[in-house]
Amino acid sequence: MVKFADEAFVIVSSGKGGNGCVAFRREKYVPMGGPSGGDGGRGGSIIFEIRRNLRTLAHVRYKQSFKAKNGGDGQGSQRYGKDGDDCIIPLPPGCVLRDAETGDVIKDFGLDTEGTFVFLEGGNGGWGNVHFKGATNQAPRTALPGKPGETRRLRIELNIIADIGFVGFPNAGKSSLLEYFTNARPKIAPYPFTTKIPNLGVLRVNEEQDIILADIPGIIEGASDGHGMGIKFLKHISRTSGLAFLIDLSDDDYCDSYDKLQKELDGFSPLLAEKPRVVIANKLDLPDTRERLAELRARYPEQRIFGISVHSRWGLDEVRDAFIAMVNDSINGDVTDGNDQIPDFMQAEPEEVPNPLPELDPDDFGATVSLNRKKRRRTR
Numbered sequence: 001m002v003k004f005a006d007e008a009f010v011i012v013s014s015g016k017g018g019n020g021c022v023a024f025r026r027e028k029y030v031p032m033g034g035p036s037g038g039d040g041g042r043g044g045s046i047i048f049e050i051r052r053n054l055r056t057l058a059h060v061r062y063k064q065s066f067k068a069k070n071g072g073d074g075q076g077s078q079r080y081g082k083d084g085d086d087c088i089i090p091l092p093p094g095c096v097l098r099d100a101e102t103g104d105v106i107k108d109f110g111l112d113t114e115g116t117f118v119f120l121e122g123g124n125g126g127w128g129n130v131h132f133k134g135a136t137n138q139a140p141r142t143a144l145p146g147k148p149g150e151t152r153r154l155r156i157e158l159n160i161i162a163d164i165g166f167v168g169f170p171n172a173g174k175s176s177l178l179e180y181f182t183n184a185r186p187k188i189a190p191y192p193f194t195t196k197i198p199n200l201g202v203l204r205v206n207e208e209q210d211i212i213l214a215d216i217p218g219i220i221e222g223a224s225d226g227h228g229m230g231i232k233f234l235k236h237i238s239r240t241s242g243l244a245f246l247i248d249l250s251d252d253d254y255c256d257s258y259d260k261l262q263k264e265l266d267g268f269s270p271l272l273a274e275k276p277r278v279v280i281a282n283k284l285d286l287p288d289t290r291e292r293l294a295e296l297r298a299r300y301p302e303q304r305i306f307g308i309s310v311h312s313r314w315g316l317d318e319v320r321d322a323f324i325a326m327v328n329d330s331i332n333g334d335v336t337d338g339n340d341q342i343p344d345f346m347q348a349e350p351e352e353v354p355n356p357l358p359e360l361d362p363d364d365f366g367a368t369v370s371l372n373r374k375k376r377r378r379t380r
């Protein structure tokens with residue numbers, strides 16, 4: 001069983017506590033002012049924080065080593081050292097922290113979309129000599145050093161959930177759209193069933209937000225009865241926030257494909273069939289497609305239908321905005337997506353090879369996952 005997973009190894013260190021200080025009060029008219037060395041500050045802690053907009057571990061893989069700040073040393077006049085700043089490591093929902101050496105689970109965040117976890121506390125600051133004053137020792141020359149921080153090596157695992165799943169007949173341009181929006185480089189070819197395993201790619205919205213797009217194999221009429229590549233791939237997009245229906249305007253079936261696709265989704269699961277969606281009509285660069293788009297819009301007046309051409313780069317900014325809006329609506333709870341009723345993370349399992357495609361290699365199953373963030377295009 002192959003999971004779509006991302007993994008990162010990191011070294012984390014909490015901060016050392018600051019040292020206590022030995023000092024005496026020296027002031028005019030105050031003879032024998034006594035000890036006045038302040039305590040050291042606390043070292044910073046290592047804290048993991050779930051950020052619901054994050055989707056990958058790209059940011060931690062890139063940095064690898066995380067250190068909280070050391071506490072400041074205590075000073076004279078009973079001045080205490082400054083506490084060291086904590087180091088906050090943002091993580092996407094769905095992470096598991098493990099000890100890198102033993103593999104033991106340290107923390108499983110489940111699907112929590114918020115929350116923090118203090119993993120390593122910083123070292124305590126040492127006492128300054130003010131603490132050591134006693135009846136018999138009026139001028140203590142003792143202060144304690146700060147406690148050291150701790151360093152651990154961790155493995156962070158993430159089960160990836162796609163945000164938006166592409167559904168469409170073979171050849172509609174699903175992989176082309178994924179290639180445009182993300183760093184994924186799926187195979188694109190002018191024949192059906194080019195895509196045999198799902199491809200995931202990351203659409204970068206901004207520093208804070210990524211959206212994972214899933215391009216799955218084409219669906220044909222009767223797929224729910226096992227025709228073509230079947231519909232088992234739909235489980236990869238069962239937990240998404242929404243779907244993108246791709247319709248090929250150069251295909252003579254352009255007018256019926258939406259209903260046909262919807263029927264196949266119904267055959268898989270009503271939860272999937274009810275997901276929010278955007279409808280995208282592609283290949284507007286080809287002849288007669290504008291009329292076809294108008295016809296399609298007339299047929300589904302309640303549905304917003306985006307006309308695009310991936311080749312000519314038409315209409316793609318609007319689609320991007322619609323993707324972001326759909327994901328944000330789902331994050332903000334405007335939509336009940338029924339995800340809690342679908343038991344497991346999406347998984348790619350080797351299953352029996354579909355009949356019309358006997359050359360499919362079962363070892364080939366799984367998914368291509370391209371987690372690099374694509375540099376944002378300059379929008380004019």
Ligand SMILES: Nc1nc2c(ncn2[C@@H]2O[C@H](COP(=O)(O)OP(=O)(O)OP(=O)(O)O)[C@@H](O)[C@H]2O)c(=O)[nH]1
Nearest residue numbers: 170171172173174175176190193194195218310311
């Ligand atoms: N003219 C035109 N051709 C396009 C456009 N977008 C994609 N294509 C072509 O359509 C063909 C199919 O594109 P893919 O992206 O492989 O389609 P797909 O939906 O992933 O197909 P499957 O993987 O077989 O399901 C390729 O030859 C693309 O070059 C477009 O906007 N205009």
Ligand SMILES: [Mg+2]
Nearest residue numbers: 174175194195
């Ligand atoms: Mg494809």
